[in-house]
Amino acid sequence: MRIGVLTGGGDCPGLNAVIRAVVRKGVTVYGHEFVGFRDGWRGPLEGDTMPLDVEAVRGILPRGGTILGSSRTNPMKIDGGVEKIKDNLASGGIDALIAIGGEDTLGVAKQLFDRGVHVVGVPKTIDNDLNATDYTFGFDTAVNIAVEAIDRLHTTAESHHRALICEVMGRHAGWIALHAGMAGGANVILIPEKPFDIDRVCAYVESRFKTRYAPIIVVAEGAHPIEGQMALQTGELDAFGHVRLGGIGETLAKEIEKRTGKEARTTVLGHIQRGGTPTAFDRVLATRFGLQAIDAVHSGDFGTMVSLRGTEIVRVGLDEATEEIKTVPAGRYEEAEVFFG
Amino acid sequence: MRIGVLTGGGDCPGLNAVIRAVVRKGVTVYGHEFVGFRDGWRGPLEGDTMPLDVEAVRGILPRGGTILGSSRTNPMKIDGGVEKIKDNLASGGIDALIAIGGEDTLGVAKQLFDRGVHVVGVPKTIDNDLNATDYTFGFDTAVNIAVEAIDRLHTTAESHHRALICEVMGRHAGWIALHAGMAGGANVILIPEKPFDIDRVCAYVESRFKTRYAPIIVVAEGAHPIEGQMALQTGELDAFGHVRLGGIGETLAKEIEKRTGKEARTTVLGHIQRGGTPTAFDRVLATRFGLQAIDAVHSGDFGTMVSLRGTEIVRVGLDEATEEIKTVPAGRYEEAEVFFG
Amino acid sequence: MRIGVLTGGGDCPGLNAVIRAVVRKGVTVYGHEFVGFRDGWRGPLEGDTMPLDVEAVRGILPRGGTILGSSRTNPMKIDGGVEKIKDNLASGGIDALIAIGGEDTLGVAKQLFDRGVHVVGVPKTIDNDLNATDYTFGFDTAVNIAVEAIDRLHTTAESHHRALICEVMGRHAGWIALHAGMAGGANVILIPEKPFDIDRVCAYVESRFKTRYAPIIVVAEGAHPIEGQMALQTGELDAFGHVRLGGIGETLAKEIEKRTGKEARTTVLGHIQRGGTPTAFDRVLATRFGLQAIDAVHSGDFGTMVSLRGTEIVRVGLDEATEEIKTVPAGRYEEAEVFFG
Amino acid sequence: MRIGVLTGGGDCPGLNAVIRAVVRKGVTVYGHEFVGFRDGWRGPLEGDTMPLDVEAVRGILPRGGTILGSSRTNPMKIDGGVEKIKDNLASGGIDALIAIGGEDTLGVAKQLFDRGVHVVGVPKTIDNDLNATDYTFGFDTAVNIAVEAIDRLHTTAESHHRALICEVMGRHAGWIALHAGMAGGANVILIPEKPFDIDRVCAYVESRFKTRYAPIIVVAEGAHPIEGQMALQTGELDAFGHVRLGGIGETLAKEIEKRTGKEARTTVLGHIQRGGTPTAFDRVLATRFGLQAIDAVHSGDFGTMVSLRGTEIVRVGLDEATEEIKTVPAGRYEEAEVFFG
Incomplete structure (x- = not known):
């Protein structure tokens, strides 16, 4: 398979760890090929790519930011955006897409999946406000x-x-x-x-x-x-x-x-x-998210995204990414109030 | 209530955070009094105590180690050890005990509970090898x-x-x-x-x-x-x-x-x-363990220990502390093997 | 001798390291006694003191801030300020004063010295803008x-x-x-x-x-x-x-x-x-400043302040503290400009 | 000019900062060209080089280690070593050499200079035991x-x-x-x-x-x-x-x-x-060493090495690198003894 990878939205320590895990397992275990799309959805929209092989991801695990760049470009707000992406994927011979991003990025992923694109999501929100997973990296x-x-x-x-x-x-x-x-x-x-x-x-x-x-x-x-x-x-x-x-x-x-x-x-x-280097927790979580994402792609389980439940990495539907955000429950705030004053 | 607190076994970043949370909530929310026992089980065994009020726990949250000291003293291996502890608790007017420690410390806690001592446990193992909880602080x-x-x-x-x-x-x-x-x-x-x-x-x-x-x-x-x-x-x-x-x-x-x-x-x-200051993760986990432990004591739920399940702090039986240790499952090791070489 | 210590102006990592060094050497080597004045010049002005012995300075070396507190109180701007300070020093049996602070604090020290107070200064400016010393701690x-x-x-x-x-x-x-x-x-x-x-x-x-x-x-x-x-x-x-x-x-x-x-x-x-813990460089510099300051007091070398020259700690006149500030020379800025763009 | 750069001996945080400063100033201010020699003296001995331009040194300032690699190869102990180096420099069109290293590396540099090689040294010893400079980076x-x-x-x-x-x-x-x-x-x-x-x-x-x-x-x-x-x-x-x-x-x-x-x-x-990223002090010192070294090369001041004196970077003779090592003077040790016990 030939798989595209992109990162969208605000940056977040751990993005590079996800990319590395996806590529390392994809290449060495499954024998897939990878293409990096630059700057979130702008990449597949404009066909802007970069090479993404094992050599390209060496040494990036401890580095903040994303080697793929990011943007807030939303193809749904662009006339013919979806068609352009499908055309570019087809002409680039891309069989599947791994989209790493927050609510917006994954919302687009969901809509593309509904229109036939083979996509798997990796949730990213530094604010940890996603219902679909216990924690997000960053x-x-x-x-x-x-x-x-x-x-x-x-x-x-x-x-x-x-x-x-x-x-x-x-x-x-x-x-x-x-x-x-x-x-x-x-x-x-x-x-x-x-x-x-x-x-x-x-x-x-x-x-x-x-x-x-x-x-x-x-x-x-x-x-x-x-x-x-x-x-x-x-x-x-x-x-x-x-x-x-x-x-x-x-x-x-x-x-x-x-x-x-x-x-x-x-x-x-x-x-x-x-910014900056991710903590050990975020490096492990991001790495495990990446491994699970490439497994999902490899087994053709599209329209899903990866998620942490307890100590396990599982898959849930991409639609869960755009559900109501996870806010702090009253009980957790009251716990903290004990120490006020 | 008058409650004793002790820390046993090897030290671990977060011990002081547990102690602080227990005392802060115990005093300000429930109105209890506290006594610190020095050096693990040696404290109640020899009646060696130190004052433990809100002032004593100020500023200790970010500090490694334990203000109570620790040891590997095992009262079960000492003639009349249990009786000495019960006598010292009685003469000190201690209604309940919070024991923070690993397999050994909590094993003693379980045996004391079986002999009528009001005890609640807080699990501590820097190795994270305890089945009863997703993670331990440190x-x-x-x-x-x-x-x-x-x-x-x-x-x-x-x-x-x-x-x-x-x-x-x-x-x-x-x-x-x-x-x-x-x-x-x-x-x-x-x-x-x-x-x-x-x-x-x-x-x-x-x-x-x-x-x-x-x-x-x-x-x-x-x-x-x-x-x-x-x-x-x-x-x-x-x-x-x-x-x-x-x-x-x-x-x-x-x-x-x-x-x-x-x-x-x-x-x-x-x-x-x-050694040294705990990470944010460990400070939050240790603090939440402490809050749950004092809640357990306050509600008379003895013979239990606190535990992390997903994002929730729950209570489980003290006997779970001494179950078979939690080792790394083959699946988790294989995940990591992808990156070998 | 009975020696007062105070810290004035903005806080700066290393203040506690100075205080500790002064007290440790003063007590254990020279046998002097110490009194802490609270909140810079407000302390001697109002006679507000705290105990300052070897026990009081244990464990403070790595801690930011100052255990003595600080303020910007300027006794020169207060009617009878100098007399009040001299009275409080006399009634407290204080033989000498170590003033740790910046331009303002040391300016007051200089004026007090001119009026007969036995004072030694320790320069402190986080901005490093003091001509009299190569570097300042913080x-x-x-x-x-x-x-x-x-x-x-x-x-x-x-x-x-x-x-x-x-x-x-x-x-x-x-x-x-x-x-x-x-x-x-x-x-x-x-x-x-x-x-x-x-x-x-x-x-x-x-x-x-x-x-x-x-x-x-x-x-x-x-x-x-x-x-x-x-x-x-x-x-x-x-x-x-x-x-x-x-x-x-x-x-x-x-x-x-x-x-x-x-x-x-x-x-x-x-x-x-x-804020926060000082770097190794600042801890060593602050400690050596403290040792030199107590040596100066012990040998009656008043009206001086300590200073770093190369790798040596020396003494210079207190008046050098209030000279024109040390700004970045054109040559140093041009060095950095090589990397612009 | 075409200038070779090498790093010898044990690694030390700041080596990359020196290399970057040398190349950035050499290229953008003086218009020189650079060649990297791999693994200390092994590079010029075997003619093993790597490209070294502004692009090659981007992003290396905060990274530990050395992008040039290092070794303990000593050309003086190899038959015809000096001649091989001179031949390789000549055939590569190298006009001058910047050697970054400790006593051994700079000792070789001195001997090569004595035999006509245009060389400037940058001192490196993590142990800080070099008389010729107040401090060394790392x-x-x-x-x-x-x-x-x-x-x-x-x-x-x-x-x-x-x-x-x-x-x-x-x-x-x-x-x-x-x-x-x-x-x-x-x-x-x-x-x-x-x-x-x-x-x-x-x-x-x-x-x-x-x-x-x-x-x-x-x-x-x-x-x-x-x-x-x-x-x-x-x-x-x-x-x-x-x-x-x-x-x-x-x-x-x-x-x-x-x-x-x-x-x-x-x-x-x-x-x-x-290992690891250098502190701010070491990054600034290493950068300033690099700037001074390329200035020395540019002005033809060979046989020298750079040195810190107070807050200034100066040049001294390469022979000073191999003088008796700088040990801790008795006075500095006695300073520290105050805190023993």
């Missing part, structure tokens, strides 16, 4: 990077009697904030799933200041206060006329300063959460 | 430390055209070797569960030398060759007349040198695998 | 944290064909940006000492995009464009009516996007640069 | 790796009331042990320069056990006891008939156990000290 790395930063903030917070806020990724789901906050010993964790009460947040801050330690607040970028409670910036204009949303971390710092009279400072971790 | 940290070392060895191996062997923990189960080897891109992984064929190992080494990269071998301390195949050291005498077992890593290096004519060197990671 | 840690972040940004930049900007500390001197940028393989480094030409910056960005790699720009917070060249934000009002200065990193991202049509994103490292 | 990385390991050992030592010994590199000079021991808070540091008194070592161990902490001993591989004091292994035969020197770490552990009755365990860091 999440563990992001959490560890955030925890390392929080560990560092603790000493500054203590030395200066100052509240420190760490804003982490998570627009719709608070998994990174929850895990990083719990592991980092945060005094408050704020997640999108539960609008926060600014009065309680300030009460925690003030109670913490009474110990010899200072408060650390971990906030997901998508967290927000109970409606009407806090004058949130919804869209100031920046110097160039673009709408600019005040980050929740910064807004929160000012509100806490105003209400408690204590200094508060914010660090926004941003892109460093999704 | 394992993820150990694997990450090993992977960091393997990443470092790669560059030396390449620069000097030399085989490098990394010996990791694992006397009876090869989990650390399997995960670290898979995550570190090892060319051969040797585990206790599967006696290795030295001819195949040397074949992998030689095939790897044909690429521009050099071979990395990850070997669990308990791995061994197919019987009779390799002249293994069973016990030379050292300078002080003690029997000294040649480590498998060193023995293997010499055998590879002899058979392939290539240089081979061994690094034995030893104690650095079990 | 700088190496800050640079390593920045480099780790830049390493992570590289993979994201490449995967997404996007320029990434990393804003680091350095209001008046670009040492952190220079060293982190050189060590991180930045394609452009911008420092306060040399106003940048936005046209050249964009030219570097565009030339880099022509390779398969993406541009990384490291910018010191105090860097700025050639006058008049770029519409810089000088002070928009934020939600709470405070003046808010648009960070140079964010401003630069927008300007690059506008001029090149390529995406650009900024990460502001902020407080994580000054 | 040393800071090795020390940081050792400190990270020592930090991890502390928690295990404390939890188990056990002495832990960490054996680090350093056959003839104790710089790594001194810096890592001082930065890691070791209770005893043993270096080759000063034969140790086993009675004093045991006294320190016993005094440390009286605190709630446990002893950590850092020992350079070349350290040894006062003559006659301790029955040292000088050469047992191993299973394969090779002479095997008992490591000092292991020997010391047994001696301490015998004399104090306390448990002692050894970790030998080995090769992980010299």
Whole structure:
């Protein structure tokens, strides 16, 4: 068989580990050939390919990013997009496609499968917000990077009697904030799933200041206060006329300063959460995902995607990738609340 | 309630996180009091205690080791050991005990429970070889430390055209070797569960030398060759007349040198695998174990131990702790073999 | 002798290492006694002290922050401040003072010395901008944290064909940006000492995009464009009516996007640069500074501060601490420019 | 000009950073061409070369090892070695050579220079034992790796009331042990320069056990006891008939156990000290060394090598590379002794 591989959406530590596992097993065990498509769906859409053999994947296991490049190109929004992809696959002699990506990338994969393309998916979301799998690779790395930063903030917070806020990724789901906050010993964790009460947040801050330690607040970028409670910036204009949303971390710092009279400072971790070498957990998970994906292709089990259930890698339907996202259940948040204040 | 806490056996990153979670929730949510017993079962045996309140557990979450100390004291092997413990618990007004430890520590806990002691267990094994739970804390940290070392060895191996062997923990189960080897891109992984064929190992080494990269071998301390195949050291005498077992890593290096004519060197990671700050995964797991353990005590669910199943923390019987150990299944090893050579 | 110790100004990895070295040598070698003053000059001003013996400094060597706390209190700006300090030292039986801090803290130390107080200084500036010493502790840690972040940004930049900007500390001197940028393989480094030409910056960005790699720009917070060249934000009002200065990193991202049509994103490292465990270099330097400081006190060499010259720790006059700051010389910047683009 | 580059001796983090700096400045600023010689002096001896242009050095700055490979081949010990090298340089049109290596590699460089070869040296010794320069790259990385390991050992030592010994590199000079021991808070540091008194070592161990902490001993591989004091292994035969020197770490552990009755365990860091990504300090130093080396070649200043003096990179004669090695002066060791026990 001749198999195409692509990576779509935001980058995520472990993408290269998936690609390597797919190619290594595909070539050495099954004798398949591979073609890399560049920059997500743009690759098959425009027929932009790169060589992908055992030599091409040597040494990439510990490297962040993706050797295939990525983009957010959506062929479904392009006139004749599906036909172009089918034509390019046919003319390139591609028998099957492995698509590694998040909700959007796998949504396209599902639609292509429905139109006859042989495709297997590998789920990727650094936010860990996919119902179809216990964990996704990249999440563990992001959490560890955030925890390392929080560990560092603790000493500054203590030395200066100052509240420190760490804003982490998570627009719709608070998994990174929850895990990083719990592991980092945060005094408050704020997640999108539960609008926060600014009065309680300030009460925690003030109670913490009474110990010899200072408060650390971990906030997901998508967290927000109970409606009407806090004058949130919804869209100031920046110097160039673009709408600019005040980050929740910064807004929160000012509100806490105003209400408690204590200094508060914010660090926004941003892109460093999704770059660099993956943790061991993510390397193993990504590698096992890749092995299972090539097995699925080899056995002709198309329209599926790979998934972690407990300690096993299984296959589920590609449609599960686009189900409602997996948010933090109330019980998990309450577990963490024990440590607030 | 007045609750005793102890940690037994080898140390493991995450022990302090368990202790902290138990005490924080026990005090602030349930209003219980705590007593720390020093050095595993020696503490309740000799009535050696230390104060354990919210202040005592501040700042310990990121710290390796255990503030309670540890030992391998086994009260079952001491005349009247059980009675002494029951007396000391009674005179100290201790209503229940939380025992954090491995097979040995929890085996004692089970026997004490059978004799009427109110005890809840928290499983701890850095080797991850416990059937009763998907993962134990400390394992993820150990694997990450090993992977960091393997990443470092790669560059030396390449620069000097030399085989490098990394010996990791694992006397009876090869989990650390399997995960670290898979995550570190090892060319051969040797585990206790599967006696290795030295001819195949040397074949992998030689095939790897044909690429521009050099071979990395990850070997669990308990791995061994197919019987009779390799002249293994069973016990030379050292300078002080003690029997000294040649480590498998060193023995293997010499055998590879002899058979392939290539240089081979061994690094034995030893104690650095079990020390230092826990990873985010281990901090979260240990914290959740601690929360579940105090819930079990609070609700009087004694004779149980906490366990991870998928993403949930559940309770299982203490007797499961001493069941046959969880070894690496053949399927998991075959997964990894794809990358050998 | 009875000796007071204080730490002033922003925190910096290595402060605890200095304190530990002072106390360990002072007590065990010279037999002196110590008193900790809390929160910089606020301590002696208000007579706020804490015990400081060998037990108090155990285990603090690897810890960031300062066990003594810090503040920016300036007794020179307080009526009768000097007299209050002298009174508190006298009534506390304090024979000498070791002041650990930056330009401000040591400036006060100098003035107190001129008025008869027995004081020895230890220089501290995370920005490394002090003429009187080759390096200051904390700088190496800050640079390593920045480099780790830049390493992570590289993979994201490449995967997404996007320029990434990393804003680091350095209001008046670009040492952190220079060293982190050189060590991180930045394609452009911008420092306060040399106003940048936005046209050249964009030219570097565009030339880099022509390779398969993406541009990384490291910018010191105090860097700025050639006058008049770029519409810089000088002070928009934020939600709470405070003046808010648009960070140079964010401003630069927008300007690059506008001029090149390529995406650009900024990460502001902020407080994580000054927290957490010090590197080996900083621990050794801080320890040696502490040893030299207590030697100076013991031999009555007041009015001095410790300093690194080559590999030696020497003493210089306290007045050197407040000389003109050490900025990046043109030659060092030109060295780095070789790698731009 | 057409310039050859080679790396000889043991590998060392920063070698690739030197190569990159040489090539980047050589090509983009001076317009020179480069040729890589493989595996140290074996390359020019056998005419074994690889392409070395700007593309070849992209992305190698953060990577350990050397893309050129290394060996210990010594052309001076080979009949007609010098002539073969001169012939190969002439036939390859090589105008000058940059040799990156330690005492041996640079000793050869000096002899070739004396026979008319245009050569510039870059000093490399992970042990930092070269008189001609304040520091060499790789040393800071090795020390940081050792400190990270020592930090991890502390928690295990404390939890188990056990002495832990960490054996680090350093056959003839104790710089790594001194810096890592001082930065890691070791209770005893043993270096080759000063034969140790086993009675004093045991006294320190016993005094440390009286605190709630446990002893950590850092020992350079070349350290040894006062003559006659301790029955040292000088050469047992191993299973394969090779002479095997008992490591000092292991020997010391047994001696301490015998004399104090306390448990002692050894970790030998080995090769992980010299692999992996360089620290920021080493990347900056190696880069600046490379820039200075190509400047020296460009200006025809042959027979020199680059060197760090304070914060400046200067040139010294190649003969300084083979002077007596730089050992730890008594004063530096006494500084560290303050913290023993």
